[in-house]
Amino acid sequence: MKKIMLFISCGLLLLLGACGDSPEEVKQTTIHISAAASLKDTMDDVKPLFEKANPTIKLSFDFGGSGQIRERVESGAPIDGVLLASKKDVDTLRKQNLAENTKEFAGNDLVLIAPKNADQKTEANLEQLLDNASKIAIGDPASVPAGAYAKQTLENVKLYNAEKAKLVLATDVRQVLSYVEAGNADAGFVYQTDALLSKKVQVKAKIDEKLHDPIGYYSAQVSDSDKKEETAAFLDFMNKSEAQKILEKYGFKATN
Structure with a gap:
């Protein structure tokens, strides 16, 4: 009987130990990016590449005209970062203190x-x-x-x-x-x-x-976003070689 109880006790200890070693579920933070319509196919390739390298961050995109996106930011829409095909729109947001950390990441014809x-x-x-x-x-x-x-x-x-x-x-x-x-x-x-x-x-x-004016694509953080660290990680990624190679694959002019 003692042997049986000892066997059961050891089994329970092993089971508890196994449970203790199980990895915790990764918590993801979703960031919302509004991007120029011409970037849609590119972002379809960039998204899984970035999320694989940054498992705690999930990307959510919407696409449209850069002027429309600017207006949405001005109206307080829940957007963390923007990718626009217009320096004018990015500068307008920056001058209103609605966007910061702007960078050019691509060009086009x-x-x-x-x-x-x-x-x-x-x-x-x-x-x-x-x-x-x-x-x-x-x-x-x-x-x-x-x-x-x-x-x-x-x-x-x-x-x-x-x-x-x-x-x-x-x-x-x-x-x-x-x-x-x-x-x-x-x-x-x-x-x-x-x-x-x-x-x-x-x-x-x-x-x-x-x-015409130079055609450039610009990234910017929305100033009132509460996910600035995660957004900055993605916007910085757009200037890294992995993202630049995808941009070039779709015919964009890389900046780096």
Whole structure:
């Protein structure tokens, strides 16, 4: 009987010891990042890479026009960090003390696209390309950086007034892409990275970067976030080689 009791006692001790050695469940902090629509596919690759390297941090994204994101931050939306395609919007937030620790992490090019099945003829210049289009899609210049760059381009080549009636305004650059893909616009101004993602469009012209402001992507912490340490870890990650390689894979210009 004593042997049986000793056996049971040893078994209980082993069981308790095993329970004591079991790893504790990892507690995760979720940070909310609002990013420019043109970054969506890139973030799909960045997210698992970052979370694997930082198991205590979980990323939650929403995407839209940079101007719309700025307005959401200004209205107090629960956002911890932003990735914007507009230095102007980042600077506006910073001047209002709504954002801090801003960094440039990527660049891009502006291109004019047309549906894949459109006439493959190569026109001599941008004016001829636009003259042949009855509808031209651009992001709303008031809230979409790609649209603002497109407007600057048209103004600098003295075509804005002539083509203004043809413009179809979109809420973000991905909507411009979808308009052209569906044939709802004969041409559209998008980033080169967006054009590379679609098999339904063709690039008709790469826009000279001298015709518009420099295209840069900027990260910033939202000042009233209560998760600054975790947010800083992610925003710093965007300038590290792992994230920069993903950006380059999608056609962005790396900054490091």
